[in-house]
Amino acid sequence: MGSPVNVPFESFVQVDRASATAVYIQIANQLVNAIQRGFVPPGARLPGTRQLSDALGLHRNTIVAAYEELDAQGWVESRPNKGTYVIGNPDAKPRKIRGPKEAPLVQYPASTGFSFKKSSLLDNPFEHAACDYIFNDGTPDIRLTQIARLSSLYSANMKRKSNHRKLGYYNHDGSEYFKRNLSNYLNVTRGLHISTNNILITRSTEMSVYITSEILLSKGDIVLVGALSYFSVNMIFQKSGARIMPVPIDGEGIDVDAVREICSRQTIRMLYITPHHHYPTTVTLSAQRRLALLNLSAEFGFIILEDDYDYDFHYEKSPVLPLASADKNGMVVYIGAFGKSLAPGFRTGFIVAPENLMVEMRKHLGIIDRQGDVLMEQVLGEMIEEGEIHRYLKKSLKVYHERRDHFTNLLEQHLGEYLEFRQPTGGLAVWTEWKHPVNLLQLTKECAKNNLFIPKTLLYQHKRLSGMRLGFGHLTPKEATESMEILKYSLMQLL
Incomplete structure (x- = not known):
């Protein structure tokens, strides 16, 4: 191709003077776009800088800079006394351009060129409105959080030289310092008997449920939930292929007799409960039913996924200890949220389970959240250690x-x-x-x-x-x- 390719460059090279991106970079990026999409064929000679500057109404030096950028990126090569050529196979068939409407090079595709799975299960149920x-x-009320104190703790950790090395490398299993303090906190406040080997730090309750479901549930498994239950968790169970079976709820929590009756008829893989304050009815699972559920779990072999999302907020008496505190057979996976009363950016989720299950959970966390937030975990660990969270x-x-x-x-x-x-x-x-x-x-x-x-x-x-x-x-x-x-x-x- 000795002569310049017959391409209407002015139809797709559009300059935005208000953009913070330099004009020559805009031109270079759009020419790269045209080359990638085949509108400017490999081996083609580009117009001379003076010719293209006249066509686009720009200064010649701008076009020179754009061509130099293309050369630096490896898209074109300059041949002495011959011109600037697109690098590539000259036998490749170019696409034909007839006008700007058929060459939307400055627009992102409106849809994919491939098919993919769609899920109605995961449709976002959350709404927003501009009401006062x-x-x-x-x-919680964000206005009650000690934003200034939290900010100062975070800032102090950013400046602390001993933390600088941690910023360059993060153990996706979580900060050992935070896990040590969190495990001590859970042992004191919730009657657990765990070490750092029994705890996994996650971003939220939903992430905890997702990781647990990925490991413990298979297609067709039956999961028992309250007849009224948390919709997000139900969505996660269904996405894993599990079958959800509702169990009646009354003034003492989930109906244990109904659980036993179901277990006597078919194999149950998991029971999901929020015993401290059942979601959404807020009733507390009675002590007798807690013991009965633990016995049923051991008898029939189903997992208890205990979500203690609301443990920190109690008013009239000491909160009832979680089922996990009385689990002797390793049948309970305990999940919760720490720092729920703090600003959203200072909250975290956690999973408590026996060590052999933790090994698999760490593998999954390492895939979906390898980076973590070392500074936030450092701050939360200090709040526990110094008694500030209490x-x-x-x-x-x-x-x-x-x-x-x-x-x-x-x-x-x-x-x-x-x-x-x-x-x-x-x-x-x-x-x-x-x-x-x-x-x-x-x-x-x-x-x-x-x-x-x-x-x-x-x-x-x-x-x-x-x-x-x-x-x-x-x-x-x-x-x-x-x-x-x-x-x-x-x-x-x-x-």
């Missing part, structure tokens, strides 16, 4: 206790004739059941009109139940009062 007032499923929890629990009492008083005052609820002994949410059927979706739409957003993930409705899980922890007394007034007003519009 929002109910959630029970999250002081913070004690201070924040007083506030949440007051908010719970205020919120339940509001429920009784404004909606007592329409719904039933029990004041929770812990946690940051209240479970409510409507005495008479109410179209909850219509109610949430009416609330949204009046500046109160209620996500659909808080709604539980079928022929025999109209229930809502309403979080109060993130609301000040004033915000809770105004939110409740909106909820009642919106209800009145539907009755």
Whole structure:
């Protein structure tokens, strides 16, 4: 190809003067794009710098710089007294260009050129709205977190020379310093008897469940869950190919007799429970049923996946110790969250299990989260070692206790004739059941009109139940009062 290739460069080389990228780099990148897609064939001679500068309306020096960039990247070669040529096979068949609409080189493809699996199971159920007032499923108030203190701890660790080496290398199994302090913390607060060999640091409860499911569940395995259960965890189980089987829930937690009856008929692989405060109803699994479940697990050989997501928040008495604290047969995998009362970036998940299972879990964590966050773990370890996490929890629990009492008083005052609820002994949410059927979706739409957003993930409705899980922890007394007034007003519009 001795003469310049007949390509309408001005149709796809477009300069954005407002871009922070230099003009010659923009030109070089778009020419690379054209070469990669076959619009400029291998072996082709590019127009002279003066010719292309005239075509594009740019200074010749800009084109010279662009060609030099292409040469440096290895896309073209300059031949003395001959010109600039695209490197590659000159026999390759070029694509034909007829106009800018058929050569969208500055646009990213709208869709893939290949097929792939799609999952309706993993559709994002979370919603957002621009309302001033929002109910959630029970999250802490970020405004109560000691942001300044957390920031100073993080900054101090960034500056500490002894940590600089750690930034260059991270053991994906987690910081040994943090694991040592966390295992001591769990032993003291939750009656466990573990070492660092029994604990795995994860990013969240969902990651913990995902890793556990990848290792312990196979297609067709049966997993027992509460008749009302946590939707995200159910999605993970279903994605692993497991079959979910609901078990009734009452005022004492999961129905143990129903579990035994199911086990007598078929093989159960796993039971997922949130015993401290069942999600979403907030009821606590009784001590008798805890022992019965441990015995059933040993008898029938099913795994107990114990999710203690809400352990830190209790108001009226000491929290009931987890099943894992009484597990003698190695049948319980215990997961939870640490730092839930802190700012979101300072929270972490964990898994507690026997050492042989930990070996496999570390393999999976090394694939999906090899980097970790060494500085955050260092900060959390210091908060445990210095007792700061205990002081913070004690201070924040007083506030949440007051908010719970205020919120339940509001429920009784404004909606007592329409719904039933029990004041929770812990946690940051209240479970409510409507005495008479109410179209909850219509109610949430009416609330949204009046500046109160209620996500659909808080709604539980079928022929025999109209229930809502309403979080109060993130609301000040004033915000809770105004939110409740909106909820009642919106209800009145539907009755």
